[in-house]
Amino acid sequence: MSENDNLQNADGKKEVESTETTPTQETAQQADTPKAESTQSDVETEAPTETPAEHTNTQENNEEPPTAQQKTDDHVEEIDASNAEDAEDESNSERHELEDKDYHAMSMDELTAEFSKLLKHHKIQTISKHVNEIKGEFNAKFNELLEEKKEEFIDDGGNEIDFYFTNDTKKLFNSLYKEYKQAISAYYKEREQNLKQNLENRLEIIEEIKGLLNVEENMGTTYKTFKELQERWRNAGPIPRDKYNNAWNTYHHHVERFYDFLHLNNDLRDMDFKHNYEQKLKIIERAEELAQDENTNRSFRELQVLHKLWKEELGPVGKEHREEIWERFSNATKAIHDKRQAYFADMEKAHEKNLERKEEIITQIEAIAADKANSHNAWQKKIKEIEALREAFFKAGKVPLKVNESTWAKFKNAVRTFNRGKNSFYKELKKDQYDNLKKKKELIQIAEDNKDSDDFATVTPLMKKIQNDWKKIGHVPRRDSDKIWKQFKAACNHYFDRMHEERKAENQHLYDAFDKKVKLLEALKDLKLTEDNKADIETLKSKIAEWKEVGHVPQNKRYIDGKFYKAIDDAFDKLKMDKSKLEMVKFESKLENLADPEDTRLLDNEYNFIKKRIDEIKSDINQLENNLQFFSNVKSDNPLVKEVHKNIANHKKELDTWKSKLTKVRGMYSE
Incomplete structure (x- = not known):
């Protein structure tokens, strides 16, 4: 021994x-670096030359009991x-309490905010793992953005050697990381000095306790000194x-x-x-x-x-x-x-079940990542699916510690593979958008080159064509979309406004006619009927004649004719007279508007409509008459039979009205 x-x-x-x-x-030593080094290789230990009396073994063979x-x-x-x-380091345990977060899912702004929170709310020596994860994710995302900006710079005619890009988020992140490096360096430097000093202090205390055995003084004084040394030992700090x-x-x-x-x-x-x-x-x-x-x-x-x-x-x-x-x-x-x-x-056991669930989720993510989509909508759907799976992964709970890091790494790799595919698609999509941007800029140039032309016969078809071409071209980068649309729209509007002003000057009489018709329409709305049907019909016919006498209005103002005849119909409906007669009076007033020796298209349409309506009513009558055959054994006063006869009579009356209308239309052709 x-x-x-x-x-x-x-x-x-x-x-x-x-x-x-x-x-x-x-393990703990490896987790916190740099490790403080002692000024002595080992702490001196002196063993007693003989076992103290109170610890002496009394067993046989002088062997100590366990x-x-x-x-x-x-x-x-x-x-x-x-x-x-x-x-x-008494703060070591705190590092186990920091929440693991999915930094890969965060934007650069969110990563920067998380970094700032760690610096403000946690001890500097407990956050190194999280800082390293945040830094890795931030740099990956910034490098992607850098590549995009570089492509845009070159596409806009820039020289690659002249490219430089940064932003406020990157500047803030760099500032926070510099603050972290300075703080962690200062912490380890101070800790190393403190650990060395605390060790030296404790060694001195041990030496002073050893020295008490050789002090020849009052035992009470020696004991008091010993208790003071014990208190100093308790407060000497970590080593x-x-x-x-x-x-x-x-x-x-x-x-x-x-x-x-x-x-x-x-x-x-x-x-x-x-x-x-x-x-x-x-x-x-x-x-x-x-x-x-x-x-x-x-x-x-x-x-x-x-x-x-x-x-x-x-x-x-x-x-x-x-x-x-x-x-x-x-x-x-x-x-x-x-x-x-x-x-x-x-x-x-619970963690093992959580592991099974997480592995299922990872497999699903890998399957989605392997399925290449070729449209924006398809990718948006896949993105939503991945987001749902990510959320499910974090809700699945903890897994066995031995596979925690490997499972987390496998999850991140699956998501990262998906993101690479997504980014590749949208990178190609951006190239297409830049091609579209180039095409639209060419159309803008055509519009601006022709916006002041007076050759309306030639340029108007051209301007309409480039407007249609614009609609057929796909999306452009979002930052350019509003700008180029406003530029294109301004050039087209400038041309068509000039053209309309020119045509308005040539057709001023049409606009004057429109103004007159507006006044006539307002007067018609305020018209009071006398309850003398004959007089009121003549009044309304005179209004129609006055309206027709005013003549044509501009093409884009012809909606006013529809409003006028709607008002005329409403006025006729207020007359207290037989419905069929009223219908014919209204129809005759309508024919007045359709009559045009130079253009019979409206009259033709009305003629065809009336013939079609007559055929439909005849068909309905035939159907009703056929239905009566099913009631051959039913008395004529049966309610159902009476209702069929009533419908047939109404249809025949309506047929007579439409036949009269057809006669009137045919008469218009012979005039």
């Missing part, structure tokens, strides 16, 4: 000095490993984690030696033992309460604190209690550990 194998801590538990780093510590520390199980080692992670175990082992060793030395004054020692015993009982009671807590994570975190208090804040207890209280504390720790392990086992 080596000299150091006899070292025991203040509770009688063996602590074997080791310069090796536990896997947990090694101590509580030697019997330590996984549940205690897990606590020690967790506390060792915080030995160098390099690779020196943590050695420093604490050495410190406990020399604390024990001092208590061995102190046995000369039992009152002071026993008072300390009593205080430590009472405090450790409180720790045990709290640990036993935590063993009943259903929140396993919360109870484990507090248990870590209790173990730190046990180890770092409190000294030894009387030898007769050491094994007993450690066993009790260890059992409470094991209960919490076992409950936590069961919780993690259940969580692992």
Whole structure:
């Protein structure tokens, strides 16, 4: 057995000095760089030349019984490993609380905002992973934008060597990243100095405790000095984690030696033992309460604190209690550990199901990415599908830690593959848009070259053609769309406004006629009938004659004729006379408007319409008469039969009216 194998801590538990780093510590060291370097290679440890009397073994063969520390199980080692992670930097645990976010889905502005939040609300040493992800995504997106701007610059006639582009978002991001680099550099520099200084301070405290054994003075004064050194040790701050175990082992060793030395004054020692015993009982009671807590994570975190208090804040207890209280504390720790392990086992099963769901989602994303679309609408549909799958991925919950990073990487790769396909499509689409832009600019040039031409017969068909051509050309880049449309529209409007003004001057008499008809229409609306049908019919006919006498109006104003004859029909409808006679009076007034010796198209249309209507009514009459055959055995006073006869009579009466109209139209041709 080596000299150091006899070292025991203040509770009688063996602590074997080791310069090796536990896997947990090694991982923690790799996570935070640069690592502080000690000014000494190892912490000096002096073993006693003989076992202190209170630790002497009384068993046969002079072999020591297994101590509580030697019997330590996984549940205690897990606590020690967790506390060792915080030995160098008490803020390490915070980095596990930062929320993982889908930075790949964020825009450059959103990434910049997230970066700013990290700098403002979190310790600089806890955000490096997130900063690196944000930086990678931001640079990828900015490089894509840079390529687009470069293509636009070259397409507009620029020389590639002269291209330069930045924007406010990029400037702000660069500023934040510079701030981060300066802050993290300052933090590590300061931390390295603090860790070195704290280690030196702790080594000095150990040396001063060693020196107390050789001081020849009042024991009460020596004890007071010892308690002051213990308080300084508690407040000495974090040290390099690779020196943590050695420093604490050495410190406990020399604390024990001092208590061995102190046995000369039992009152002071026993008072300390009593205080430590009472405090450790409180720790045990709290640990036993935590063993009943259903929140396993919360109870484990507090248990870590209790173990730190046990180890770092409190000294030894009387030898007769050491094994007993450690066993009790260890059992409470094991209960919490076992409950936590069961919780993690259940969580692992849930995580496995989450993993299956996430892998299904990734497969779906990969399938969508592999299916190449060739239209904007198709890609928009695929984008919505991907967004829904992304949301489902994040709602699916956590997966086993061992596959967390690989699953996340697989998801990002699937989404990135989709985005590459999407970006490739829209990149080609942009090329087409630039081709369209070139074509539309050519049409603008034609419009502007001809907008002041007086050759209306030649240029008007040309202007109409380029307007149609414009509609057939596809989309252009959005930033140019409004600008070129306004330019094209202005040139076309300039030409057609000139043409219309010219034609208006040539056809001023038509516009004068329109103004007169507007006044006649207003007068007709205000016309009061006398209830003398004959007189009112003559009045309305005179209004029609007056309207017709005014003559034609411009082509685009002919809608006023329809309004006038609608008003005439409304006036006729107010007359109290037989419906069929009224219908003929209205029709005769209508024929007055249709009569035009030079253009019979309107009259022709009316003639064809009347003939068609007559045929329809005859067909209806035949159908009704055929229906009567089904009622041959039914009495004539049957309501259904009477209704059919009534309909036939109405149709025949209507037929007579239409035949009269046809006669009137034929008479118009012979005039």
